[in-house]
């Protein structure tokens with residue numbers, strides 16, 4: 001998969017993304033069904049309530065992503081056990097606005 005990752009803007013100054021990159025490289029977590037993975041982009045949602053997730057996902061698709069991963073900091077609250085309260089809204093907005101052939105993953109590691 002060619003993956004664009006969207007992460008939490010509130011978490012990016014706490015987390016260098018190591019677990020996301022490791023899962024992608026080793027084919028674990030959300031990437032376990034794909035033997036070859038490439039990172040296309042690593043962006044934040046833009047801040048609450050996450051509206052910039054959609055244009056940023058579209059930009060990564062323009063740059064070659066065929067999958068958009070909503071990172072574990074958003075869906076599960078890693079590393080501070082504080083999931084995004086807007087997760088479902090962001091996920092649904094991505095589903096509604098991205099081309100149908102783009103895979104949407106709801107976590108990373």
Ligand code: SF4
Pocket residue numbers: 007008009010011045046047048049050074083084085086087
């Ligand atoms: S909308 Fe969610 S993912 Fe984005 S900054 Fe706010 S808490 Fe983080």
